[in-house]
Amino acid sequence: VNKVAENNSGVAIATVISTWGSSPRPVGSYMIIEENGKFFGSVSGGCIEGEVIENALKSMKDKKPRKLEFGVTNDKAWEVGLACGGNITVYVECLE
16 A cells, blocks of 8 residues: 555545445455556455445545445345345545
């Protein structure tokens, strides 16, 4: 993280802070996002990374953290072919 921060004017970290039900990554999983959009790590295995990156870039600009919540109900999960629903909460913050 320090090496990335030294080479960029902006870097953010996104961390899974809570999960419920079916979740692709456990609490504590994280992703480092550079100002140029490059990222390292994962908070979901791909399904929400795009939105997390967008929010990380915004956080780098306004220096405000964000708490992002994603989820699908059990009923909706069944409709789209998933066995069960779940929720994931990700905390995004700019590092300086």
